[in-house]
Amino acid sequence: MRRLALTILGIVIFLLGVLWTLQGLGFVGWPADSFMIGKRQWAYIGVLAMAAGLILVWIVRRRRSGR
Structure with a gap:
């Protein structure tokens, strides 16, 4: 269960990183009043x-299920 949650x-x-990157580059203008757009x-x-x-997904997935 912990593995699934992680x-x-x-x-x-x-x-979230994808959204922040696209907002920072000005490709996503949502929400319109966001302070992150174009920064x-x-x-x-x-x-x-x-x-x-x-990295988190990779670490979780490569761990053995027995640990």
Whole structure:
């Protein structure tokens, strides 16, 4: 159960990173009053979040189920 929860958490972090990256680059203008739109800093933060999410999923998936 813990493994599933961590996998879902990693996927959510990755998807948030995608949203933040696209908002930071100005490709996504939703929500319209977001302070993140067009701010390159959020694109960088988004890329880091995507990497963290993928790493979390990778670590959880490669662990043996017996641990």
